[in-house]
Amino acid sequence: MIEYDDTTYQQEVDRIRKRFTPLVKICKEYGTAMRIGTNHGSLSDRIMSRFGDTPLGMVESALEFVRICMDENYHNIVLSMKASNTQVMVEAYRLLVSKMVEEGMNYPLHLGVTEAGGGEDGRVKSALGIGALLEDGLGDTIRVSLTEDPEFEVPVAIELANRYKNREQHSPVPEISVNPINPFDYKRRESLQLLNIGGTSVPVVMIDMSQSDVSSPESLVPVGYFYDEPTDKWNMNDMACDYLFLGNNLPGFDLPHGLRAVYDYNFWKSIDLKGRAIPLLSKDEYLTENDPTLLFKFLQITLPELDEEVINKLKSDAYTIILLGTDNSHGMAEQRRFFFELISNDIKNPVIIQRNYSNITEEQFLLYPSTDFGALLIDGLGDGVFIGNSGTAELQNLSVSEPQNSGTAEPQNRSVSELQYSGTAELQNSGTSVQQNLSTEVINRVLFGILQAARVRTSKTEYIACPSCGRTLFDLQETTEMIRKRTSHLKGVKIAIMGCIVNGPGEMADADYGYVGSGPGKITLYRGKEIVTKAIASEFAVDKLIDLIREDGNWVEQAG
Numbered sequence: 001m002i003e004y005d006d007t008t009y010q011q012e013v014d015r016i017r018k019r020f021t022p023l024v025k026i027c028k029e030y031g032t033a034m035r036i037g038t039n040h041g042s043l044s045d046r047i048m049s050r051f052g053d054t055p056l057g058m059v060e061s062a063l064e065f066v067r068i069c070m071d072e073n074y075h076n077i078v079l080s081m082k083a084s085n086t087q088v089m090v091e092a093y094r095l096l097v098s099k100m101v102e103e104g105m106n107y108p109l110h111l112g113v114t115e116a117g118g119g120e121d122g123r124v125k126s127a128l129g130i131g132a133l134l135e136d137g138l139g140d141t142i143r144v145s146l147t148e149d150p151e152f153e154v155p156v157a158i159e160l161a162n163r164y165k166n167r168e169q170h171s172p173v174p175e176i177s178v179n180p181i182n183p184f185d186y187k188r189r190e191s192l193q194l195l196n197i198g199g200t201s202v203p204v205v206m207i208d209m210s211q212s213d214v215s216s217p218e219s220l221v222p223v224g225y226f227y228d229e230p231t232d233k234w235n236m237n238d239m240a241c242d243y244l245f246l247g248n249n250l251p252g253f254d255l256p257h258g259l260r261a262v263y264d265y266n267f268w269k270s271i272d273l274k275g276r277a278i279p280l281l282s283k284d285e286y287l288t289e290n291d292p293t294l295l296f297k298f299l300q301i302t303l304p305e306l307d308e309e310v311i312n313k314l315k316s317d318a319y320t321i322i323l324l325g326t327d328n329s330h331g332m333a334e335q336r337r338f339f340f341e342l343i344s345n346d347i348k349n350p351v352i353i354q355r356n357y358s359n360i361t362e363e364q365f366l367l368y369p370s371t372d373f374g375a376l377l378i379d380g381l382g383d384g385v386f387i388g389n390s391g392t393a394e395l396q397n398l399s400v401s402e403p404q405n406s407g408t409a410e411p412q413n414r415s416v417s418e419l420q421y422s423g424t425a426e427l428q429n430s431g432t433s434v435q436q437n438l439s440t441e442v443i444n445r446v447l448f449g450i451l452q453a454a455r456v457r458t459s460k461t462e463y464i465a466c467p468s469c470g471r472t473l474f475d476l477q478e479t480t481e482m483i484r485k486r487t488s489h490l491k492g493v494k495i496a497i498m499g500c501i502v503n504g505p506g507e508m509a510d511a512d513y514g515y516v517g518s519g520p521g522k523i524t525l526y527r528g529k530e531i532v533t534k535a536i537a538s539e540f541a542v543d544k545l546i547d548l549i550r551e552d553g554n555w556v557e558q559a560g
């Protein structure tokens with residue numbers, strides 16, 4: 001990387017001004033709007049040398065161009081700060097707004113999570129980054145980038161924006177005078193570690209099976225546990241949930257050792273499963289219970305219930321895990337306010353965030369929880385996630401039709417679970433009155449997907465795939481699917497699949513490996529930002545990619 005001192009840095013800024021000003025003048029003359037966008041993966045050497053690969057670097061990179069526009073009295077601009085890392089993306093947009101306020105600017109924002117991938121993961125990641133900003137009233141236009149045909153991006157963006165149509169009617173959230181967290185830098189809220197929740201433990205996933213059939217071990221297959229009868233042993237996958245909420249629903253078998261169950265307090269008192277069974281108390285039960293043998297417990301509470309009495313009890317209580325709900329339509333803000341109250345009172349009890357959903361479509365189910373949980377997790381708030389009432393929540397069935405190759409083909413309906421690996425699904429709200437419950441398996445998978453997209457818990461391979469454009473040198477959807485089939489068991493490995501070598505390497509900032517189109521039928525492989533093999537024939541490229549992963553010791557054989 002080139003090093004810049006103050007003089008050479010300024011010379012470079014002057015050079016940019018000289019080259020950029022004629023374009024600004026033309027746009028001004030013709031009334032043409034311009035987007036000034038920074039991409040996390042392609043910051044210049046000059047910016048990198050001074051600010052590093054950071055949100056501040058992204059912001060400064062854009063503002064240098066904005067200042068030139070302002071000097072030319074040209075204001076027809078919109079700004080974007082794109083990154084595939086959702087934490088970086090959210091922090092960069094917030095910082096941009098803050099710097100604009102400092103410098104007396106107020107230009108509109110174009111929001112996007114770049115290279116989000118496709119299917120379920122792409123929707124979760126996009127909703128998390130874009131939604132976290134929309135929740136705070138930031139953002140004027142949206143681009144959802146999916147590795148799918150472009151027309152499938154628009155309904156997702158509309159769905160995200162529509163959620164805020166009547167948001168101003170929400171119940172008030174008390175104002176704060178001081179923000180106790182730094183919105184520009186990720187830091188997890190300090191919390192006690194109770195059982196495996198909080199402290200340095202990754203955020204946990206709790207699944208509501210209070211309305212499910214839990215009579216046999218098979219009932220745990222959707223949440224990642226597999227009972228092997230001959231050996232009397234449990235196996236689990238990377239998305240095995242950590243807690244079950246069972247309410248009054250006693251399972252007909254012994255739960256696996258790593259899995260704890262939460263029961264309603266009164267029911268818990270009546271059963272003989274103490275130890276791995278934990279009671280859930282309401283606020284009143286919490287304030288009145290005086291059982292000295294009761295140690296670990298959950299307290300279900302919302303911000304309006306958090307009064308002086310509860311605060312005082314929590315201050316000297318090192319055994320209670322908070323299950324934080326909300327009835328506010330602006331629930332994320334209310335829940336965040338609850339965290340602020342805990343921080344300012346120095347209460348370190350871990351918190352599992354709870355949201356309930358009803359009457360939403362399957363696609364909304366991918367987007368809303370991603371925003372609601374993600375916006376908190378991205379600020380280091382939350383030691384676990386839980387969707388309540390899932391057994392009874394009704395979700396409107398969504399018709400997902402296959403692209404039609406002929407005018408006569410009948411569209412086939414598919415569910416969200418089938419959408420996971422789909423690159424070409426057309427999403428349409430069918431408008432039918434069919435109602436169905438979302439499966440426990442989908443809820444579990446989406447919650448793990450949200451934790452991964454927020455970068456707080458890794459449970460699967462991450463694909464950073466560009467949305468494709470005129471420069472794309474191979475079929476991105478087909479190739480992504482082919483690579484996914486062979487590598488989807490490599491937990492934690494980040495693989496970028498980029499259509500061209502012009503922009504691809506710059507945009508895959510975070511990836512461990514890159515598969516980049518470098519000519520017709522040619523692929524160049526990257527380890528991080530370093531080229532490993534240039535322009536190999538595409539028919540051998542996936543094998544070579546796997547060889548490279550193997551060479552680095554990151555390969556594991558697929559089970560069974």
Ligand code: SF4
Pocket residue numbers: 466467468469470471472473498499500501502503504507
């Ligand atoms: S083909 Fe290249 S320019 Fe087009 S979206 Fe992919 S990386 Fe970006």
